[in-house]
Amino acid sequence: MDKLKKLRPGWGILPVAIFLAIWELVARLNLTPGQFLFPPFSTVVAEFYHLTATGVLVDNFLSSLVRVLIGFCAGSIAGLAVGMIMGWMDNINKALHPIVSLLYPIPALGWLPLLMLFIGINEMLPITIIFICSFFPVLYNTVTGIRNVDKDYIRVARTLGASDVKILTTVVVPLALPNIFTGLRLEAGMAWRVIIAAEMVAIPTGIGALMMRAESLIRIDIIIVCLIVLAVMCLSFEKFFEYLEAKLTAKWR
Amino acid sequence: MPSIRLENINKYICQGVSLEIFNKELLVLLGPNGAGKTTLLNIIAGLTDYTGSVLFDSEPVDKLSPSKRGVGYLFQDLFLFPHLDVASNIAYGLRAQKQAQHELQGRAEELLQLMKIRHLATRYPKHLSGGEKQRVALARALAFSPQVLLLDEPLSSLDTQTAKYLRIELKQLQKKLGITTIYVTHDLAEAEEMADRIAIIQSGHVQQVGRPEEIFFYPINEAVSDFIGAPNILRCDHCRSLGQGVMEADCGGLNIILPDDGNMVRRIALFPRDIYISETEPPGPGVNRFKGTITSVNSYGDAVRLEAKVGENNLLAEVPHHIFDDMDLTVGKEVFLILKLRRIKVYQDRDSGQKRGI
Structure with a gap:
């Protein structure tokens, strides 16, 4: 019931509507120097329709989406797996922790020049960037989540006859889920920010590349369409993981 | 159910501890905080390394992992798995030991009835009262029919009334199941009420073992006398x-x-x-x-x-x-x-x- 209430469009839409109305008004009344630099909202909507109808937006969006999905899924699964091993096995954690601590702070885009030389400019480049962008935070949060699980739960499970693998999969990982989801949620949005930047710099297709082409043609309306698509995708990905987290943990937290 | 013998156990504060717990009896380990009571329970459960020997029915179990010792352990803070409902908490041990689904359900049902918590089966631990949590934790510890039951200050977090009620039930249950039980407490009245025998432990040493009245009327030394209130x-x-x-x-x-x-x-x-x-x-x-x-x-x-x-x-x-x-x-x-x-x-x-x- 509460969830339904949250989803019901209510007063939350009002500020957005006011914002859009002011935007439309300011642009229509030519209150800004040069209308082409500040198109009204209706023009942006018309352009969105046009780009969608011609398939330009869909093609570029799908290019970005596939890269994000492949890179994010692979990076998250790898981060989760390595994180579980590091969180569970003290020796491996001790061995790998210094390396992870060193690599984790490097911004994902910082790898771009190096990867351009190693991989070349092809589909693997943005996917690898997204992989790195997702891998380290998920790894870090998984390790933290697993190591924060009260050791007494493990002792209880042990006295109840559970094997190490059973304890890891049925007690430790479920109890570490809130931490793991924090990593996934943050990185799901971050993956979109990073892919746009990578496409702007090095890749000729995708939403980022479309924005760069629009910039060279001084098509502010197209840039704004791309930004709105980007905002919606960041938000959708984050909300998806919020929903998943609530679904899996709200009952007992 | 086995008898338990500890021979020359050394770990932390416990030095050279030897103690025998008879078959089917309820022995209370009584001592002040930090005396080594929980350490001894962990040793019997195999949750910590130690020197010396633990024997179940004269058979050493030192090399057995906790899961192989057949020990049910009720921890002081219970540690019910928060992500599992009551029925799944109780069935956890059975599932971990790969019991068939129908046996598992039957046993879980039996324990829900035994502990009078049938109506709580689908609730999560965060929605349980202190006494209800206690019952669930006990049911979970008993689910896989352990040979030995270890209870570490199980009622210390409950209000006096609930604790008193559960003590009586616990004692009756222990007699009914005939399970060899070690019950840790620092409360003399609780020990007197529960124990077949009491072992007084202070600073890692077993000072005296005997029936409650023996301990009370024949304290072996001043330390024991002082601990029980210098009567x-x-x-x-x-x-x-x-x-x-x-x-x-x-x-x-x-x-x-x-x-x-x-x-x-x-x-x-x-x-x-x-x-x-x-x-x-x-x-x-x-x-x-x-x-x-x-x-x-x-x-x-x-x-x-x-x-x-x-x-x-x-x-x-x-x-x-x-x-x-x-x-x-x-x-x-x-x-x-x-x-x-x-x-x-x-x-x-x-x-x-x-x-x-x-």
């Missing part, structure tokens, strides 16, 4: 029933009126806090009151302990500080000591099976 113990003879549920006994040369249930009284024990001190002769019938001379005055926590010579006996009494300050109690002063009748503990001669002549 005044008097040897009694010449018991004579006075009717009305009371009798007169000669205890250490003092004529003392005691509750009478028909058995011969061998010893009585009285805690220092259960003796009133009066500077003047109190009004009323002159029973269970004696004149004595104070021989020592010592501060003891939030009270003052006075030793008074009464006939041939030295009786220890305790007075709260705020009352002591209002009185003039000094060494050499004559005072009256009044014994609280209902607080006198009696050690009866059950073995003789003879009734006293009236």
